[in-house]
Amino acid sequence: MSAPAIIEAKSVSKWYGQFQALKNINLIVHKGERIVICGPSGSGKSTLIRCFNRLEAHQEGDIVVNGVALHGKMTNVAAVRSNVGMVFQHFNLFPHMTVLMNCMAGPMWVKGVSEKQARKTALKFLERVRIPEQANKFPIQLSGGQQQRVAIARSLCMEPAVMLFDEPTSALDPEMVSEVLETMTGLARDGMTMVCVTHEMGFARAVADRVIFMDAGQIVEEGTPDGFFGHPRHDRTKLFLSQILKH
């Protein structure tokens, strides 16, 4: 691939006390690429993407995001983070602010954008996730799927170079999963660089350029969706897929 790398992880390892959560992870995410990370719970997928904006610290190896190396003594972590959007399993919207203000806060307070401009940007992205009419409500007045779409819009308002999704549909009712996935598919179509931790295999098949399977802190297998779903090589992958696709 010729596109520049946005995230580069080289031999990354991480421990929680004695427990090794990440083992020698190597992964390069290029601009415009859509990557889906899947694997059983506790396999380190969330930990890995949380290392990409340094919500978690890795102990060994290097992570370079947008040309900036992440490490414990960095002073410009906020600059990196504002360039990396993150969507959480539990949305984590700011409950004391309206939907609109949730979206305006980042640009205004971090980038110093004027209120007028921030409002314009916020409305643009709320339009994009198809809930501009909810702008003046508080998050708790929205359904789970709507809240998650607001969370996506909030991240987009920062105009990040890459979006990280940490199981964005796991806390949603089945009916609301599709509205969030549609939003994400739309984003992918528009060329956003995305790293998604998800169990939505339909989404992976339709959108991903690469699927990565993790188990016990390691990348076990990676490949194109066709190869990954059609001809999984490892027994662990086969077992996982048989479990998850059974129903």
Added chain:
Amino acid sequence: MLYPDTVEAEILVHKPWFVATMFGVVLLLFMAFNMSSTSFAELMRPVIGEPSVSGFYGRFAIAFAIAVIFTLNVVLIGFAPLKFQIGIVWFELLLLFIAFFETFHLSLPFIREKLPFLISQGVVTTLYVSAISIVIASVIAVAGAVAKLSSNGFAYAIASFYTSFFRGLPLLMQVYLIYLGLPQLGFVINAVPAGILALSLCYGAYMTEIFRSGIQSIDRGQWEASRSMGFGFTLTMRRIILPQALPVIIPPTGNQFISMLKDSSLVSVIGVWELMFLARTLGQKTFQHMEMLISAAIIYWMLSICLELVQSRIERHYHRSKVR
């Protein structure tokens, strides 16, 4: 209010056993007292004759009458809707209090004469000492809470030493220590600043703990979301964490404010002319202590009620984002 069940319970004060018990208790209670020299006994004169010689019959009749009135009153209030119940009960309790004060035979002209000074000097001093202390205590509390939650050893040590010391000493002793102790170090301090300092430091220590628990009650996800957007520590604290902690912090802080308003009376020991000091001294010359003390008590109470109203107003304001 507690989260009410949908099943309607029978009204307690209309249950026969409750009414009977209430009647019995009141009857026995008032039979235990000798009411024959009260004005209520005078009212009963047509029934019991001369109260002082009416004997057991008189005592029983008086207690019986009171028990009937009391029970009837409670049963009738039981029929009123909730809002009226609250209003009527408040009103009746207030009447009892006034009746209690009435027994002191207070001299109203004396109160009327001294009241303007009690307010212009005493209330004003009490209010500004409390208000300044509340502001300083709040600032100390935010700083103290952040220090107590920080991973900086110095900050934590200083903050925990501070809260331990100022929560551990009686406020009265702190007032003395600051007023009489600081001059030993060469700082001669006036009574009013000494009082404000003591109140601020003491309440700052309590409020540090309130603010700390409020900050800790906020979900970790809020910190993560803020960080992931590139918010720094100060911004996260000021815009995300503290505004959400406020609804948790406000009820106990309101308590502290009310308590401080009254504890400001302790600075009267170092000669600050606030409400308590004047209440004790104004009546001294003519031995009319109760007049001034009761006036001051009522003023303290009214000020506290104002603070309660402010508190409930603020609580309602922060309730907004929690309504579906």
